[in-house]
Amino acid sequence: MTQGEKITVENGQMNVPNHAIIPFIEGDGTGPDIWAAASRVLQAAVDKAYNGEKSIVWKEVLAGQKAYDKTGEWLPAETLDTIRDYKVAIKGPLTTPIGGGIRSLNVALRQELDLFTCLRPVRHFTGVPSPVKRPEDVDMQIFRENTEDIYAGVEWQEGSDEVKKVIKFLQDEMGVKNIRFPETSGIGVKPVSKEGTERLVRSAIDYAIEEGKKSVTLVHKGNIMKFTEGAFKAWGYDLAEREYGDKVFTWKEYDQIVEEKGREAADKAQSEAEDAGRIIVKDAIADIFLQQILTRPKEFDVVATMNLNGDYVSDALAAQVGGIGIAPGANINQETGHAIFEATHGTAPKYAGMDKVNPSSVILSGTLMLDHLGWREASELISKSMDKTIGSKVVTYDFARLMDGAREVKCSEFADELIKNMG
Numbered sequence: 001m002t003q004g005e006k007i008t009v010e011n012g013q014m015n016v017p018n019h020a021i022i023p024f025i026e027g028d029g030t031g032p033d034i035w036a037a038a039s040r041v042l043q044a045a046v047d048k049a050y051n052g053e054k055s056i057v058w059k060e061v062l063a064g065q066k067a068y069d070k071t072g073e074w075l076p077a078e079t080l081d082t083i084r085d086y087k088v089a090i091k092g093p094l095t096t097p098i099g100g101g102i103r104s105l106n107v108a109l110r111q112e113l114d115l116f117t118c119l120r121p122v123r124h125f126t127g128v129p130s131p132v133k134r135p136e137d138v139d140m141q142i143f144r145e146n147t148e149d150i151y152a153g154v155e156w157q158e159g160s161d162e163v164k165k166v167i168k169f170l171q172d173e174m175g176v177k178n179i180r181f182p183e184t185s186g187i188g189v190k191p192v193s194k195e196g197t198e199r200l201v202r203s204a205i206d207y208a209i210e211e212g213k214k215s216v217t218l219v220h221k222g223n224i225m226k227f228t229e230g231a232f233k234a235w236g237y238d239l240a241e242r243e244y245g246d247k248v249f250t251w252k253e254y255d256q257i258v259e260e261k262g263r264e265a266a267d268k269a270q271s272e273a274e275d276a277g278r279i280i281v282k283d284a285i286a287d288i289f290l291q292q293i294l295t296r297p298k299e300f301d302v303v304a305t306m307n308l309n310g311d312y313v314s315d316a317l318a319a320q321v322g323g324i325g326i327a328p329g330a331n332i333n334q335e336t337g338h339a340i341f342e343a344t345h346g347t348a349p350k351y352a353g354m355d356k357v358n359p360s361s362v363i364l365s366g367t368l369m370l371d372h373l374g375w376r377e378a379s380e381l382i383s384k385s386m387d388k389t390i391g392s393k394v395v396t397y398d399f400a401r402l403m404d405g406a407r408e409v410k411c412s413e414f415a416d417e418l419i420k421n422m423g
């Protein structure tokens with residue numbers, strides 16, 4: 001068996017050996033079924049694309065239930081150290097209990113490794129059943145801030161001594177009068193910083209420039225949460241204008257032109273900017289955005305938003321292109337090169353061990369990983385095979401229940417079909 005070598009990053013440059021060691025977390029619930037299928041497909045694509053010259057050498061690291069059963073810890077330090085050391089990892093979903101118990105291990109991994117961008121590309125694959133008329137109009141890249149917002153976990157439970165202290169502080173020292181039921185409230189705090197916003201928006205605009213995209217939309221609820229979500233919008237526009245100058249045209253500039261010269265002049269300036277290939281940086285309030293992605297998805301391209309909005313938006317958009325069974329993602333720190341690839345969906349516990357669910361989200365997260373490594377030939381083999389396999393109506397239960405004339409296969413059989421249909 002090939003021993004493999006570590007991926008390294010020097011001066012911002014990633015060096016990928018031909019036989020790269022990639023740590024993986026199998027995941028809870030349906031994770032083991034999905035991982036068994038996905039790892040086979042990824043390896044087969046690399047073998048086929050490079051005739052054995054390149055390979056992935058998988059290295060298991062523990063997290064979640066499996067880690068707890070073996071080590072007594074949910075997220076062992078060794079797991080974090082290994083991913084830090086090997087730079088790039090891939091994972092199955094991990095369970096988070098609701099209301100109490102451990103905090104999210106998925107969020108902890110992102111925070112511990114400072115993987116500030118959660119990139120979730122959403123596009124339609126031929127033949128995938130969708131609840132909308134033109135799913136092919138959806139082609140968006142969600143850049144979700146991954147380290148702050150209410151996901152930072154700064155909250156206190158109703159009735160605790162801590163929450164009483166916080167409420168007393170808010171009322172006595174901060175003049176807060178509108179906590180409706182102070183005796184029975186839990187309190188959560190939502191930190192959103194300028195640095196956090198700027199690095200996320202920067203990564204979105206850099207991506208838009210590199211990939212020749214037309215627009216970046218800042219999605220926020222700044223009318224209500226003025227100093228967090230509203231500030232996100234303001235900092236995003238300021239950064240775009242300060243760091244990208246002529247490469248972008250912002251709706252802040254548009255508004256200034258409206259004020260000074262009227263709407264016609266502003267429309268003309270925007271249209272000239274579009275013709276010149278400048279990226280339009282615009283914004284949308286989160287509630288109307290959720291309508292507009294359904295009614296006119298073509299108007300959106302790259303989307304930059306905070307953690308909670310990004311979580312909701314990515315599941316909603318996944319539904320438009322066929323659901324959570326085919327929704328990949330990547331958690332990336334563009335500055336250190338660290339990245340963990342994972343699906344948008346969770347552990348789907350009711351299907352655990354049934355070899356039933358769709359492994360496509362983790363497989364496509366794997367294709368994002370292959371792209372990240374520069375192994376595009378292998379990732380293309382998978383994307384094409386995915387189109388071919390689904391196009392021939394060989395699908396898992398989630399698609400089969402929405403398709404006429406489909407042949408329903410198990411999770412592992414779907415992987416077999418993908419491998420068979422490669423090239």
Ligand SMILES: NC(=O)C1=CN([C@@H]2O[C@H](COP(=O)(O)OP(=O)(O)OC[C@H]3O[C@@H](n4cnc5c(N)ncnc54)[C@H](OP(=O)(O)O)[C@@H]3O)[C@@H](O)[C@H]2O)C=CC1
Nearest residue numbers: 093094095096097106324325344345346347348357358398
């Ligand atoms: N990054 C991560 O690891 C994430 C972890 N979670 C965690 O997962 C657990 C369960 O969360 P829950 O809210 O139920 O969401 P899930 O995404 O796990 O499942 C919800 C439903 O989505 C469908 N689904 C999910 N995955 C697949 C798949 N691979 N193929 C086909 N259909 C799929 C199923 O729908 P149907 O019933 O219609 O068949 C399933 O019942 C929680 O502990 C949560 O915290 C959640 C999200 C992300």
Ligand SMILES: O=C(O)CCC(=O)C(=O)O
Nearest residue numbers: 095096104106107311344
């Ligand atoms: O960590 C979790 O359990 C849920 C996270 C989640 O929903 C997501 O990242 O999309």
Ligand SMILES: [Mg+2]
Nearest residue numbers: 311312315344
């Ligand atoms: Mg989610």
